[in-house]
Amino acid sequence: MAEGHADLCFLAGSGPREGSAYDLYLGRTLRHATVVRGDEGVDVYHAESLDVAAGIRQPLTAHVAQRAELRLLEPAFMTIRQAMGTTRSGVRGPHSSSVNS
Structure with a gap:
């Protein structure tokens, strides 16, 4: 690791893939870190003694709870706002009032 530079991996089981929202966000915003990807983020983080792990909150929280040194x-570094879409005539019923007509 270069001075002033961190190594970061995704920690989320099979993890966010290249091109995912997390990957795109980190790739655009990190200036002093290298993103390290692997099939199993937990293993990569520990095997390569990386500085930081990033990923989906629930699996990351569970992993940290099992290790006193972590x-x-x-706050969370990002929130992904989900959305839905359909044709204008496609959604009707008791829950369609929040869909724009």
């Missing part, structure tokens, strides 16, 4: 950083 901690979860707050």
